[in-house]
Amino acid sequence: MTLSFRFRLFADDSCSPVTTDVTSSPSWKEIETVLTPCRSADDSVDSGIGSSVKLSIKLPSRKRCLSRTFIARKSLFSGKRPADADEAQSPLKKKSKSDDVITEAPSTDDIITAVERLESxxxxxxxxxxxxxxxxxxxHSDLKSISADTMAEVLNGVYxxxxxxxxxxxxxxPYEFEGGHIRGAVxxxxxxxxNSLLxxxxxxxxxxxxxxxxxxxxxxGPRMYRHLxxxxxxxxxDHYPKLNFPEVYLLHGGYKAFYESHGDLCDPDSYTPMLHxxxxxxxxxxxxxxxTWTAGSEKVSSRRHRSRIFPSGLDL
Structure with a gap:
């Protein structure tokens, strides 16, 4: 078809678009039918054609083009930007991101049975x-406590x-820990x-x-116990009452009480108070x-209470 158009347009000077007005020639009408956007030509909108002939090449509308562009961009940038490598995340958040299979949660009856068993x-x-x-x-009545003597027995291999x-x-x-801690403690x-324990x-x-x-x-100590x-x-x-660490204890009296009775099991054999x-x-x-001092709005009332006991507002 291209050769046919060129032949009819430029075979002689009489058909040349440079020397004559070809808009009324049959060849021009045929070209116009093929090349003009699919709508009626209109001089008022600078169509460049000046004809009402319907075109055979259909160009997509602007709305459709924008839609395709959006879809293409979405496919390229659909991935979320990864979080910073050093951003701390709880094991719970990491688990929710990695879980692919939704497991069935325990029934209410199962939970009630488990709670009754634990309480009885x-x-x-x-x-x-x-x-x-x-x-x-x-x-702390909600936590299980052991004595300093039991802690010493654990270290000596009794259990x-x-x-x-x-x-x-x-x-x-850290400065307290470095000033003396129970042997093998972290x-x-x-x-x-x-959280890293989990x-x-x-x-x-x-x-x-x-x-x-x-x-x-x-x-x-109790706060971190409860947090864990x-x-x-x-x-x-989804597996109540299953736990990663079901057996957890609190050392009654803390490091001070243990050091006073079993200093030989401390490394080094010394004690650095927090208020040193x-x-x-x-x-x-x-x-x-x-x-620890600003660990949530729920601690405001307890902080105020402690501030009356300890004027410096220190958290032991």
């Missing part, structure tokens, strides 16, 4: 068995035939550090026991970093 027997938090270590009444692994979680600030004074692999049937404490086991249990429950909400005069700057730094 002195069992660990998943109801699977009794506690390995002897417990004592403590300041090694019944416990697969024991992790002693020291929730004091220093975890932030929620993110405690990322470790636990072996079914193997007893991995956690023992929390701080200086007096009054505030920081809350995260553990949320992580296993040589560590005032460290206290300010780690108190802010750990966010």
């Amino acid at each position: 027997h002195d069992l660990i938090a998943d109801g699977s068995r009794g506690y390995t270590l002897p417990t004592i009444p403590g300041k 090694s035939d019944r416990l697969h692994k024991v992790t002693i979680v020291d929730c004091r600030y 220093n975890m004074y932030t929620r993110d550090a405690v 990322e470790t692999q636990t072996t079914a049937g193997k007893r991995h026991v956690l023992i929390f404490h701080c200086e007096f086991s009054s505030e920081r 249990r809350s995260q553990d429950r949320a992580l296993n909400q 005069l040589d560590h005032c700057a460290d206290l300010r730094h780690f108190r802010v970093k750990s966010k």
